[in-house]
Amino acid sequence: MAHARSHIGIDLGGTHVRCARVDAQGRILAAERRQTSQAGPEAVMRQMADLVGRLREPGTRGVGIGVPGAIDAATGTVLNIPALAGWGHVPLAEAVSRASGLPCLLENDAKAAALGEWRAGAGRGCDNLAYVTVGTGIGGGMIVDGRLIRGIGGLAGEVGHTHVTDSSEPCACGRYGCWQAVASGTALAGRARAAVAAEPSSRIAVLAGGEAVTAFHVAQAAREGDERALALLADFARLLGMGFANVQHCYSPSRIIMGGGMSALFDLLQADMASALRAGLLAGFPPAEILAAELGDDAGLVGAAMIAAEIE
Amino acid sequence: MAHARSHIGIDLGGTHVRCARVDAQGRILAAERRQTSQAGPEAVMRQMADLVGRLREPGTRGVGIGVPGAIDAATGTVLNIPALAGWGHVPLAEAVSRASGLPCLLENDAKAAALGEWRAGAGRGCDNLAYVTVGTGIGGGMIVDGRLIRGIGGLAGEVGHTHVTDSSEPCACGRYGCWQAVASGTALAGRARAAVAAEPSSRIAVLAGGEAVTAFHVAQAAREGDERALALLADFARLLGMGFANVQHCYSPSRIIMGGGMSALFDLLQADMASALRAGLLAGFPPAEILAAELGDDAGLVGAAMIAAEIE
CATH class of the missing domain: 3.30.420.40 (ATPase, nucleotide binding domain)
Structure with a gap:
């Protein structure tokens, strides 16, 4: 049996890391959240890898992460997160991709929300x-x-x-x-x-x-x-x-x-x-x-x- | 002998219609200008067709027009030009294309200038x-x-x-x-x-x-x-x-x-x-x-x- 295609979305916030499996129409199939670890990027990346592991299914094709700060989308690097300490030049996409074996892309969080409304909401x-x-x-x-x-x-x-x-x-x-x-x-x-x-x-x-x-x-x-x-x-x-x-x-x-x-x-x-x-x-x-x-x-x-x- | 490729640019202004033949590197090869006819779009389109006829050469592939107002780029229609009377919903690209036999596209004038600086100037x-x-x-x-x-x-x-x-x-x-x-x-x-x-x-x-x-x-x-x-x-x-x-x-x-x-x-x-x-x-x-x-x-x-x- 072919597995239904899905993607994982992660919303990195100052207080919570939220994670969901989403279908091609933008419907949330399953979701979990954790309080954002204040122990720095390594700990947060472990939280993300754990959440991806819990939510992924055989048809899951990739992971996207919304970041509340400046990023370099081409290299998947977080440049700066004003609300979280220690996030200067962190190769986040590569880390999550290595831990999960899934391709991973970053986006600024407001832009991710815009994309969500465009594809599956009022836009x-x-x-x-x-x-x-x-x-x-x-x-x-x-x-x-x-x-x-x-x-x-x-x-x-x-x-x-x-x-x-x-x-x-x-x-x-x-x-x-x-x-x-x-x-x-x-x-x-x-x-x-x-x-x-x-x-x-x-x-x-x-x-x-x-x-x-x-x-x-x-x-x-x-x-x-x-x-x-x-x-x-x-x-x-x-x-x-x-x-x-x-x-x-x-x-x-x-x-x-x-x-x-x-x-x-x-x-x-x-x-x-x-x-x-x-x-x-x-x-x-x-x-x-x-x-x-x-x-x-x-x-x-x-x-x-x-x-x-x-x-x- | 193969003819060198070139394109015609037209800058429609409230006072002058300017026209140039431009090479692929953005260099102006030849240029002319006329006072903009105040007799309405038909007269201005005749000015444009005349200028294109004077400046085109065998290698000329198309015409682009910068318009000081709102346009529908997809249909090549001028929607509104504040500085010129009578320019509501004028199918300018089609008219210039028909008169010249060359494909024609429209652009807002400030955007055309941005493109010029990007391709051939400080950008x-x-x-x-x-x-x-x-x-x-x-x-x-x-x-x-x-x-x-x-x-x-x-x-x-x-x-x-x-x-x-x-x-x-x-x-x-x-x-x-x-x-x-x-x-x-x-x-x-x-x-x-x-x-x-x-x-x-x-x-x-x-x-x-x-x-x-x-x-x-x-x-x-x-x-x-x-x-x-x-x-x-x-x-x-x-x-x-x-x-x-x-x-x-x-x-x-x-x-x-x-x-x-x-x-x-x-x-x-x-x-x-x-x-x-x-x-x-x-x-x-x-x-x-x-x-x-x-x-x-x-x-x-x-x-x-x-x-x-x-x-x-």
């Missing part, structure tokens, strides 16, 4: 799409003319750190004015905390119940019709839409797919994001359709497996 | 480069992973109209905050005029001699060591370098090539542009090398011919 059939992940930060992966663009170090699409404003709180990167500094979930939560400090009896404060206010408390208050929360979200959506206009000028997609934790707020943001996108576009750019990602946290896993499928 | 041998033209406006053409990226309507790379600041004079597009509104030659000239109005005896004013102050008067005063002019150029270079950092985050090139009229000021701007680029980059992006374009006004012509060479 199916669309050859020009921008995937923008909005969570604690903002990242991106761009499909242009039917290809995932990478650039030097696989860093093309790092739109979260483009400078878009003269006035912002400091960004996580230490600079000012980044899109991420004003339009990430972190930025929204910061503005919500300031609002709560100014008005401690507000609905947002009540929902937070003494815990740190997050974007999700704002969303909950907004769904109850709270004016303050609705105003915070309208402003957040405007800042996202402004950045989507930049994304459209840069890559000219027909769809912009919003992923990441903040995509849970998509229905609350959609109309204002679309207005801001239209307002920000040069004549001659029909506005891209803004869609919520479909695969959620699995986009990067599925996309990493799709990278592996490219080997053949 | 030779570099598979990740950003070409940014800085003149009255700012345009761009991006080579990523060894391919010119196009996007819907061939509009990818329109970095001049990305929003980068909260405070600007109005942009030519009617909006505020575009990179072009603060870092084009027009923007520099505007700031120089304000400086001259405040200080009518300044060296810049003397050089302008009662004519409208331009960026070139500023450059001339700066070359003479004028402090006011040097300060204006330092600020201009900072704004260019800030935008180059955005370009690098978006496309991750190893070279950024500056073309357009302002590239005549390259030596005056280079050090400050490089500092601003470094200051604007996220950790993990080694700064791209910033270079002046080599082909000047001919980049678009040569690149259009290179487009034609792609047909084969």
Whole structure:
């Protein structure tokens, strides 16, 4: 009997290593996760080899790994992972390939997620799409003319750190004015905390119940019709839409797919994001359709497996 | 005797139609120009057919046309040219091909110039480069992973109209905050005029001699060591370098090539542009090398011919 073809996707994160076996249509057939070892690359590579060994089947053809940092895709080398110590110039693909006997490719994690949404999510059939992940930060992966663009170090699409404003709180990167500094979930939560400090009896404060206010408390208050929360979200959506206009000028997609934790707020943001996108576009750019990602946290896993499928 | 292979490049501009026969190395063998007919597309297409007829030789294999607007490259249709009336949905490639009997392809003009610099100018041998033209406006053409990226309507790379600041004079597009509104030659000239109005005896004013102050008067005063002019150029270079950092985050090139009229000021701007680029980059992006374009006004012509060479 012929074995059904499958590929392994690995999503290397600062807290978890996730691994899945994925079929040719991008469906997850089986998945496991481990807390990411903080003992350095060798230990993490052993975790990966173990997970691949547990999940592979006779029809498994290769392994793709999404990496939260800069890589050299041609040599399969991790150049730098800001969130994990000791990951300068690590030949990760070769190590996993040697341990598993399967071919292995690397991809930047946001790009892997873009590929997942393109092949199996909200981007199916669309050859020009921008995937923008909005969570604690903002990242991106761009499909242009039917290809995932990478650039030097696989860093093309790092739109979260483009400078878009003269006035912002400091960004996580230490600079000012980044899109991420004003339009990430972190930025929204910061503005919500300031609002709560100014008005401690507000609905947002009540929902937070003494815990740190997050974007999700704002969303909950907004769904109850709270004016303050609705105003915070309208402003957040405007800042996202402004950045989507930049994304459209840069890559000219027909769809912009919003992923990441903040995509849970998509229905609350959609109309204002679309207005801001239209307002920000040069004549001659029909506005891209803004869609919520479909695969959620699995986009990067599925996309990493799709990278592996490219080997053949 | 075998005829040497060549291609025809056409650069369609608001004021001139330029045409050249170009060899496989990107050298211009012969060139002519005409004032662009304002009588509409039919008249311009006759100009193009006439120029192709004059310049073609037996070894000429095809025609490429750079268009200052949106195109559908797949069908060879001009979608919209802001600077010329009547150019909505014009099947330009088919018309020129029928008149000349040669295959014909279209490209956006900034992208054609990028291709010219890539194949025959400052970008030779570099598979990740950003070409940014800085003149009255700012345009761009991006080579990523060894391919010119196009996007819907061939509009990818329109970095001049990305929003980068909260405070600007109005942009030519009617909006505020575009990179072009603060870092084009027009923007520099505007700031120089304000400086001259405040200080009518300044060296810049003397050089302008009662004519409208331009960026070139500023450059001339700066070359003479004028402090006011040097300060204006330092600020201009900072704004260019800030935008180059955005370009690098978006496309991750190893070279950024500056073309357009302002590239005549390259030596005056280079050090400050490089500092601003470094200051604007996220950790993990080694700064791209910033270079002046080599082909000047001919980049678009040569690149259009290179487009034609792609047909084969």
